[in-house]
Amino acid sequence: MKNSHSESYAAAGVDVTAGYEAVERIKPMVESTYIPGVLGTLGGFGGMFAPDMAGMKKPVLVSGTDGVGTKLRLAQLMNKHDTIGIDCVAMCVNDIICGGAAPLFFLDYIACGKNDPVRIAEIVTGITEGCRQSECALVGGETAEHPGLMPDEDYDVAGFSVGIVDEEKIIDGKRLTEGDVLIGLGSTGVHSNGFSLVRKVFDIENADLTSPVEELGGKSLGETLLTPTRIYVKAVKALLKAGVDIHAISHITGGGFYENVPRMMTEGLTAQIKLDSFPRLPIFDLIEKKGGIPTRDMYNTFNMGIGMILALPAQQAAQALEILKAAGEQAYQIGQVVSGEAGVELV
Structure with a gap:
């Protein structure tokens, strides 16, 4: 050289x-x-x-x-x-x-x-x-x-x-069944999707990226948006090692809930997700308010606070939540698998 x-x-x-x-x-x-x-x-x-x-x-x-x-x-x-x-x-x-x-x-x-x-x-x-x-x-x-x-x-x-x-x-959704519980893993923020919309909403080229923002708990806009994507590999591996029977997994990326959750479903089954079952991160409230974005579009673009969703037998839900907590994850029981063709329902 x-x-x-x-x-x-x-x-x-x-x-x-x-x-x-x-x-x-x-x-x-x-x-x-x-x-x-x-x-x-x-x-x-x-x-x-x-x-x-x-x-x-x-x-x-x-x-x-x-x-x-x-x-x-x-x-x-x-x-x-x-x-x-x-x-x-x-x-x-x-x-x-x-x-x-x-x-x-x-x-x-x-x-x-x-x-x-x-x-x-x-x-x-x-x-x-x-x-x-x-x-x-x-x-x-x-x-x-x-x-x-x-x-x-x-x-x-x-x-x-x-x-x-x-x-x-292989986890491919083939063993999904009505009554399976949905476990949501908390995100760290916007992760790495929807930033074309984020940049438009905040006029990012001219925005104040360093001053504290009250709605963001005193953090700056730049610091909040630049927070890295949460990596869920160790948490899922911990569940599998403990024998938790995961039937399906969805990574909530671009397209939010409406695009990604149906990808884990099989024909005749729908993920019914309760929106009040997990905290919605402040950055998403700020984006929706400042951009005047319809709520459905928010859930069709961003992760809204849930970066990954797991489907597993109801009898293993408590065990899974305990393991995830020990692994350092913010995890929530956010819904269940029901019969239907919608793929995902937000209620």
């Missing part, structure tokens, strides 16, 4: 030496995520992982990919880049765990107008924290400079994760 430098490429806007500096800065953080199964080290052409499939009858790989979306603009406006990576990991691993799969590894892709090694390291700080929270390894990634395509200070972050589950333990 020491001999690698192109004056011509640098004149075109790409500084390869900045890329090498970024790799050196992030290497210790990446290695802090390593779990049994990681082969090799950072810098190879492909990330390698040898999964432990002992005891599995028919291992199934489950993958998920996503990005952070326009929440990135808020991070750029606040010049705070060390948490946005948690969102990127969360959006992938929270999807994977819906199928009962434990995430194994993660890879990221960062596109930027100009490679600033310090800023790249800040972004990767969040990515590695997200990997640690979800007990998966960061086995590789890519940082690409796009001069002329993106402004120097602009960047985008995306990634993907791969997990594993024994085929007979």
